Amino acid sequence: MAIYSHKGNTPRVHDHRARWSELLDTCLSDTGTIESTFGPLRPDLLGEPPVESQFSPEEVSRNSALVSGWHQFEDCLGVCKFCIKNPPLTVKAVEATTGWVMDLHEAMMVGRRAINQLRIFSLQHGMKRELERPSLRYGSIPVNGPAKGIGIMPVWDELVKNYYRHMGWDPETGRPLPETLRSLGLDHLIPDL
Numbered sequence: 252m253a254i255y256s257h258k259g260n261t262p263r264v265h266d267h268r269a270r271w272s273e274l275l276d277t278c279l280s281d282t283g284t285i286e287s288t289f290g291p292l293r294p295d296l297l298g299e300p301p302v303e304s305q306f307s308p309e310e311v312s313r314n315s316a317l318v319s320g321w322h323q324f325e326d327c328l329g330v331c332k333f334c335i336k337n338p339p340l341t342v343k344a345v346e347a348t349t350g351w352v353m354d355l356h357e358a359m360m361v362g363r364r365a366i367n368q369l370r371i372f373s374l375q376h377g378m379k380r381e382l383e384r385p386s387l388r389y390g391s392i393p394v395n396g397p398a399k400g401i402g403i404m405p406v407w408d409e410l411v412k413n414y415y416r417h418m419g420w421d422p423e424t425g426r427p428l429p430e431t432l433r434s435l436g437l438d439h440l441i442p443d444l
Contacts, residue, residue, distance in 0.1 A: 253388040258378065262389065269398035271311045272302075274390070275410060279383050279425075281369035287319040294318050296338050297355065306398070308406040309413055316417030320362030327361055364435045367427045370420070371443050380425050383411060 254262055256278040267274035272292040280286035294314045295301040304310050325335055328345065335341050342358050345351065384390070384407060392402035403410070412422040419431030429441045 253386060255386045255389060256382075257384050257386065258382040266393070266396070267389070268391065268393045268403065269305075269396055271305055271403050271410070272315050274385060274403060275311060275315055275414065278385050279411070279414065281366065281373045281378075282323075286322060286366065287315045292318065296336075297321060297359070298339070306401050308410040312410050312413035313417050316414055319366055319418065320359040323362030323365040324358045325362075327365070360435060364437060366418075367432060367435055367437060368440065370425075370427055371440050374426060375443060380411070380423075383425065 256262070258278060260277050260280055260283050262274075262277050267277060270288075270291065272288045276286055276288045292302050292305070292311070292314050294317050297318060299314075299317055302310060302314055321338060322332065325332055325341075328341075338358070339355055342353055342355050345358070346353055385403075390402070390404045390407065392404075393399050411425075415425050416422045418427075419434070420427050426444055427440075429444070432438060432441050432444075
């Protein structure tokens, strides 16, 4: 009961304090968990440089935003995440199966549309930035293991603001910006903000 996010998302059974990207993802996700991560953050699977420091507020926030959308695209396919290990090959499989012409960027846009729609729904139903943080114990400093003495809470606000900015959301409120919604073809949701 001491390990939770104020938003109500429940962490999975391993200790996220040594994996900042999962802790951030759990606290900010509008799907419960696994909005941008699934195990370690892997932007390299999407053709981007690999993560160098899992404890860098800038790198964690940028890379978490960079990969946001892929897992929602997987969810749209109705397949198990455990079976998808190669995003470019997955997109080719979708093309072969459906006859659609699609690339990785378009697949990510499908996921980004889902994330922003979920975000607006959550904001309309009482979600506030203050709720997007870990409980005291969930955000505590580990006393042993690979993250011993490295705490996320001193950089939490910076991490969240950077993530919002990289997602195209207002850094202070977490609300999707009108230009972000327009770029995703979600113009009709701008009045809902």
